[in-house]
Amino acid sequence: MGGQTPEGYDATNELTYILLKSKREFPLNYPDLAARIHTRSPKRYLREVALTIKSGEGFPKLLNDEDVVPLLLSKGAKFDEALDYSVSGCAECRMPNRDTYTSPNAYINFAAALEMVMYNGRMLKYGDEVLGLETGEFEDFQSFDDLFAAFLRQQNNLLKHAFIQQHEIIRLRAEHFATPLGSMLQKLCRESCIDLHQPKIPGGIDLGYLEYMGFATVIDSLAAIKKLVFEEHVISLHELKEACEHDFEGYEVIRQLLRNAPAYGNDDPYADEIGKILDRTAQEFTAKYSEQIGVHMDIRLVPFTSHVPFGKVVSATPDGRRAFTPLSDGSSAAQGADHEGPTAILLSNYLTKNFDHNEHAGRLLNIKLSPGCVAGREGTEKLVEFIETWRDLKLWHVQFNVMNNETLREAQKHPELYRNLIVRIAGYSAFFTELSKDLQDELISRNEQEAF
Template identity: 35%
Template structure:
């Protein structure tokens, strides 16, 4: 385990043992949920879909194996084995069938699957042919939309193949009134509903589905109570006492409201786990955990500080027990078994006062004690955040796990108000998944709805709408048609409009499919205004509705446009045609390298000939400075392609060095995408809002993009989030932060992501701690939205690649999440290693 910074103490032996269970786990595929679900669906084919979903959850919670692991104080598991995954065939399944024999051979996110499990799933999957959400979504999509997906302009894989996640429910409602109280709310809504309305037929089915789901959750907890009593017969007196207390608590919550901190922790966890069982959508996020949990700690006079901390540590372990299996391609964008359970502390209250409380600090200690990648721990910072709170968070950063992520209230709150949230709801925001802000318990945000390849769009714009030889977008001009930089920018705008249109069509197709085939009544009962409207979140029941696709490649597009503007149209050092030839040949590294003459052919008029003629006409002493004339591009010779590439890299300013001209170019490139996205609406009567973050898809998306005008080679990763391109931010961390802050973060209200990497020596001692805090305050004062830090020695990462068994507990920041380094695909590992390593 990492050496802990001062101020965190040591975890208990129990917590250390539970942590080892996770580190020693070999993730496997389990089939219980898939089997039980399919049996239920076969029994309920005549019922409305929302009732079929409720009946399926009821059967799953009644029959899923009940497991209490050795030493646990917080109970409730999705799988028999730690850190394993159930299967959710109602969303998609053919990919899993195809990958059975490769699951344990992957370069990252490996799973084992027994031959028995293969046979069982192979027998289950045929029932789902033609019934999945992914198949229905595909049937809604236009051919041009599908073509854009095939050519990797964007991907909608997150909800395309999986359940809908990226949400924070109203956990406080369950903690205070329990599911019995929620059922009473449902009965009251049924009484108040207009029975004469034709909508009531669907509303009544929804209400019945919620009642079934809530009752199933209560019975699930009672099963754990019975299990704990059974296990108490043959254990030590101390463990017997613990199990009997677990039994008492599970008989009480989440059926009723919690009356102690222990009951609140257990009630929270069972609720959180059942949401995961209902749908495998990841990023089910606790959000403002310190705000809704602290009242139970403050009023609990029977618990010691040590016991409260151990309960919190045990809860942090449970977050790491949850896992999901993704298709192999998706693991390239979501590497490291991430579940994105974002838990945030600090910030301000709904009334605008500082919200920091003792539980905010205890959550930091739990993060240090457990030192695993879940939960995705975050902190909110604003002008009145206490310095002690910020410094404590910086101490957690120094542990080297890439945690916490930091968020700026001064940007996010106005951005959310601009999207229609009330001031109080905006102040109460939490973070979902990677970096996405939303009002907890009121929002169906559909964050992370798609990855959009901005760099691919620029490539297509330079090829008159073609991807390779395929005419994919509109014809916006060949290279010869571009007579000024504005022509290039206009082609980029038109291609962006075309592909964003198809992106939103794809997202809406998937959205419709989930509403029809996979409504989530249990989840919906904890989101306003589903009960009062009589609708699931999938049908538009939430108070706020958004769809949030994210753009990838901001710095690459900005730097590429800057290079074209400067070298082609301002300085004339290369023609656009010759630049395109170099890009098409990957700067001479492909077999198709064109042979371009290095010298003028006979009869060709050269720059020197024109200049000499002008001097003769004007006279040598005319006083006119002819050096100001833009020099036409010289032909690009084959031998000079690498020289051209170096000119593109070193001869043009780069985003990330606090240079206004190129920073504004990156801002414009991002704004074109964001403004186009926000023109569209979704089927839930909500709006689209753009984000700028990649998860780890910047690596995979880079493989679909050829060489680019910033000097990047074909297939190399794109920049991560709004961070500068790897190695291009050479003026220090403050300059990089200044550049990133110039982007319009409020416009990208679905979230922006900024990664920085420091050598541990840069943050040593009190000075290092205060330098990091000052960097954060300065970045946020300039209206940056988010930043997170990898604090790790590059040599450690290289050693972990060579001997992964020695570094199984090495946790690093990937993008909007942290992961065990050794679980990542090597391409993602290499991307992290090659990021700029800063020092103060």
């Protein structure tokens, strides 16, 4: 709902407000509800969106025309097509008669790449099997720049193999599968009498992507190494590796040092600059090889809930994260690492994003607010102002949970009393008591923001 018409006018109408009111009065986890926001979105619309968010079911999720539309234009869409995009999935956008990308894409565990730097191409869960590049013994790095360069090599190696995998998926899918009904419903396929699964559709636009998993986990780990090992010399690489190998059992002092190092999500240039380099390096790699091998892939930070199972293969990390626990979620701060309020989270997102590249395809941002933070008319206006700030920073997506952790803990203990409790998970909402305990714990572990 919301957004703009193909002619460029605001698309909000009375049906928009009926939908929002209906979502507040009949709290159901499905169907989902997404709101497109732009610079001319009416104040009434923004207030009604804020009121619906405050009801606490996680609706609606917000997508930002000020970021989405320029991306679609850069990919070759006409202006009217870009303005008329549809929200799809968790944080995706589609132009049903122009974009033709159907093959599934790779999720890449970059926290695993960090572990491969620590154990010379290996991971503790898999023993002596070499999984990545052998970049040398962790204790032998003489500078942070050398260690960072080793991580970027591991990162690019994973990206390279993801491109190879995707090339083969596209080639093989076209040889073995057909979708006659889907092709019949797609305008470009009808015009060319070609199946939608073919690698190239005349006039089609590829909106493929690679998923960057563990963004904040990697940033915070690298920031802690830079600060504590190479600048302040508080701990050595040997001590850090030993603490991580033992999952910090007997090394709680080191873990607390790591947990209090500069972290993404706090508007701290020290950590955010590392994130900007990670983002830029990945974008440059994808831009180069998309052109070379003809498989267009952008970088995204939209994990759905995959950051939970992906964490189950990664041992303890240098940000103080325990072994085999969830990685950071999308472009959100790592669980418990954001201490400067929700506006700082927005600014870290802004400061790590490279606007001089077009090789990005979305960032999913979860923010948890306490009910007291948005209470009353004043709370509504603050939430509206926060949404306007997010919009003006040209960030892709944001969604909210408005509830306190105590409620979630009580729902874990007494699920029979909280069967109607709805929470926002990834790009969808679900009944809290129906989630796995891993997902419940991950949601509880996110910081509850008390004030804007």
